[in-house]
Amino acid sequence: MSAPHKTETAASVPAGMKELTFMGYMEVNGPLWGRIDDDGLPVMGFRVEARHCNPMQTCHGGMLMTFADMLLGFTVSVAVGGKKFLPTVSLSGDYVGPAPLGSWVEGKGRLIRATRSLGFAEALITADGAAAVRTSGIMKIPSQETRDSDVLRLFR
Numbered sequence: 001m002s003a004p005h006k007t008e009t010a011a012s013v014p015a016g017m018k019e020l021t022f023m024g025y026m027e028v029n030g031p032l033w034g035r036i037d038d039d040g041l042p043v044m045g046f047r048v049e050a051r052h053c054n055p056m057q058t059c060h061g062g063m064l065m066t067f068a069d070m071l072l073g074f075t076v077s078v079a080v081g082g083k084k085f086l087p088t089v090s091l092s093g094d095y096v097g098p099a100p101l102g103s104w105v106e107g108k109g110r111l112i113r114a115t116r117s118l119g120f121a122e123a124l125i126t127a128d129g130a131a132a133v134r135t136s137g138i139m140k141i142p143s144q145e146t147r148d149s150d151v152l153r154l155f156r
């Protein structure tokens with residue numbers, strides 16, 4: 001049986017993107033889609049559905065920041081080996097343009113610096129190619145790998 005809010009169809013997703021399977025909060029608010037780019041970092045996206053929208057029929061800012069959190073978290077996680085759950089310490093965003101109902105929201109993060117315990121990343125998130133959110137974040141890099149946190153496996 002499919003998840004309760006899973007209404008996206010593969011036909012409306014850019015080629016090469018795989019559905020990322022989550023539990024809990026993201027299972028309800030997703031799906032998100034992703035692929036690993038040539039440089040080894042993730043490209044992620046989602047189609048804006050009615051259930052993601054505010055009354056103006058543009059994507060709710062909370063959904064966009066949820067996406068930013070997942071994108072930056074996965075960027076740092078993959079950059080440091082993809083085997084750790086990285087709690088978000090800080091997340092910022094500027095809504096520079098709307099993401100209308102039906103638009104394809106996409107982003108690719110950039111790792112600015114990883115220390116032993118912190119990853120600094122940023123991204124420009126677009127909606128149908130137009131700038132939508134400028135985001136930056138800091139993720140805690142735990143010392144231990146987490147058994148159930150093989151992030152790269154989600155993209156295969």
Ligand SMILES: CC(C)(COP(=O)(O)OP(=O)(O)OC[C@H]1O[C@@H](n2cnc3c(N)ncnc32)[C@H](O)[C@@H]1OP(=O)(O)O)[C@@H](O)C(=O)NCCC(=O)NCCSC(=O)Cc1ccccc1
Pocket residue numbers: 069070073085086087088089117140141142143144
């Ligand atoms: C993270 C920290 C700096 C604490 O770190 P420390 O300064 O080291 O102090 P402490 O001694 O307390 O830590 C001992 C050990 O425990 C680890 N650990 C700590 N917290 C967590 C945790 N929540 N989850 C797992 N592990 C945690 C910590 O790394 C450390 O490991 P280490 O000994 O180095 O091996 C503090 O700001 C905090 O707890 N903030 C709340 C963060 C938060 O809840 N953010 C929102 C939710 S994130 C989200 O949803 C996004 C997302 C979605 C899907 C998939 C992926 C991501």
